[in-house]
Amino acid sequence: MDRLGSGIAGGRLAPAEYETNFSDLHPRFDRHEALVASDRCYFCHDAPCMTACPTAIDIPLFIRQISTANPLGAARTIFSQNALGGMCARVCPTETLCEEACVRNTAEDKPVEIGRLQRYATDIAMDQGRQFFNRAAETGKVIAVVGAGPAGLACAHRLAMNGHTVVIFDAREKAGGLNEYGIATYKATDNFAQKEVDYLLAIGGIEIRNGMALGRDFSLPDLTAQYDAVFLGIGLAGVNGLGIEGEDLSGVEDAVDFIAALRQADDKANVPIGRRVVVLGGGMTAIDAAVQAKLLGAEEVTICYRRGKDQMNASDYEQDLAASKGVLIRHWLAPKRILGRDGAVAGIELEYTALRDGHLTGTGEVGAIACDQVMKAIGQSFHASGLGSLAMDRGRIVIDEHCQTSIAGVYAGGDCTNRGEDLTVQAVAHGRDAADAIHSAFASAGKPAVAVA
Structure with a gap:
């Protein structure tokens, strides 16, 4: 069995070919394209697209806002449910989620381009540096988040909105997790993953400590002893x-x-x-x-x-x-x-x-x-260490509907859990819901803080 040529090498193409090949798979709509695409939406009152979205974004509302030339209002609607709405607009398998559920998705028609409309709105907001959510008054609570991927970032942002302080520990040199290291280059061009991290951190109250690995530099018992709550969004590091x-x-x-x-x-x-x-x-x-x-x-x-x-x-x-x-x-x-x-x-x-x-x-x-x-x-596969007595199920962390683990005050979300679905948007939903559960637990324990919607 003969091998071709000299085998593995680099530089097979002209420089311009690399730029073309790895350009944006779906470039952002311009204003006219967005208005035309949004005009195709029926704005269903029962919204099957919204039901199909793991983060339950009010899709008919944000599309109507785009159709009335209000992309910033649309961005606020999106970010209120999904803090990483910009990346999800790029990488979500919309063809099997919201767009598959679209009532226009028939043999004679095609679904509304929900993902591209979502990107249109969120990109405008991020380009303008518009922040829609202010940080609530400091609560004095400090939460440790392990993993600066979609789940951890979504959890940290929601906690910061509610006035809590967050310290994120991540083993890699850059934050972003799967969004930074695991997405095809042509799906997230122009260093978008890091731009999104910067956009989220602008709310304040979040510190990221890179190069810190669970099981090597600290353990779960270490965190539970030092912090008021812990969220684990550590993904699947094993192959x-x-x-x-x-x-x-x-x-x-x-x-x-x-x-x-x-x-x-x-x-x-x-x-x-x-x-x-x-x-x-x-x-x-x-x-x-x-x-x-x-x-x-x-x-x-x-x-x-x-x-x-x-x-x-x-x-x-x-x-x-x-x-x-x-x-x-x-x-x-x-x-x-x-x-x-x-x-x-x-x-x-x-x-x-x-x-x-x-x-x-x-x-x-x-x-x-x-x-x-x-x-x-x-x-x-899940190869984490340093988890102590945390309950596992078939190699994943066991969580309930509120993302609570078997240890009080410890929450988890994303691919590392038995409820993970290997989707960025699902990880974001877990992080958001865990943050809401942590905030509610503080309030029910007599340490009140008013939730930020």
């Missing part, structure tokens, strides 16, 4: 392994690491990419990695997934996007071993799979794909 021969060969890497490296690269031409790339997995990470591999100049990119198209976690829209960029998606294939030559990847051997009596099994038929790079995108 599942394949457990097959050849996994340690040069050219095998985790897709999440590839995406993070690309997001942080000053010059995309310096990011190495193979000529023939195979991505293993069927979720959004697999799609993001595969598309960006193609945009970096890989000649062939193939996604291999062990089940069928309908079982892929990535939406039909994202699968179609990958196909439009030249990515080949192959189904019913499970990796058996990675083939090497001189210590580097030369190909991958896969077995065809099938469902038998409801169980996925190998058929015994084996084939191989020549490649010089393999990316693993088969799911992430």
Whole structure:
């Protein structure tokens, strides 16, 4: 099985091609486009789109505000429910949430472009530095938040609104979590993740301490002893392994690491990419990695997934996007071993799979794909330490409907919990709801503070 050329390298494209390939996937509406798009909304009184939104944004209201040339009013409506409404407008799978529920989403019509309208309003507010929520009077309470991702930032912002002081601990050099390190570059251009962090911090009362890792620099018992409450929004730091021969060969890497490296690269031409790339997995990470591999100049990119198209976690829209960029998606294939030559990847051997009596099994038929790079995108896992006696369920933190854990005064949200759904918007909802629960707990304990809506 021959490898093409010299294998993994960087700088396959002209400088202008990188700029074009990684430009904004859906540029912001201009004023006229926003007015036309908003005019398509029926402003349903029972609003199925609003029910489908994990943060319950009043979608008909903000679209009506846009239609009456009031984008700042629309931004306030959005931010009142979702402090990270700008990023969610860029990365939410609206095609399976609000837009799928839109009453205009029929065979003869298309849904209202809710995500792009949300971006239109929130971008205007952020560009103008408009802050809609003032910080309440200081309560004297200090809350520790672990993780500066969507859940932690949403929780911190809501707590700060209600007059509490927040200290966020994050293991990485930059705040933002998944928004900074885990989103395809073309979905959040122009350093937007950091601009959003700065916008949120402008409310005051929030300190971020970077380079501080749970289990290494402090433990949960440390925090409960020092702070009035704790929120855990630590995501999923672990990456599942394949457990097959050849996994340690040069050219095998985790897709999440590839995406993070690309997001942080000053010059995309310096990011190495193979000529023939195979991505293993069927979720959004697999799609993001595969598309960006193609945009970096890989000649062939193939996604291999062990089940069928309908079982892929990535939406039909994202699968179609990958196909439009030249990515080949192959189904019913499970990796058996990675083939090497001189210590580097030369190909991958896969077995065809099938469902038998409801169980996925190998058929015994084996084939191989020549490649010089393999990316693993088969799911992430929860590998946190320092949690003490916190109750867990199948490797996730157990929380109730108020995001309360098994330890009094400790709350959690996002992917690290047994209620997580691997969605940025769901993590934001958890962070917001946990902040409201923490604030209510202080009030019921006789330490009043008036909630800020």
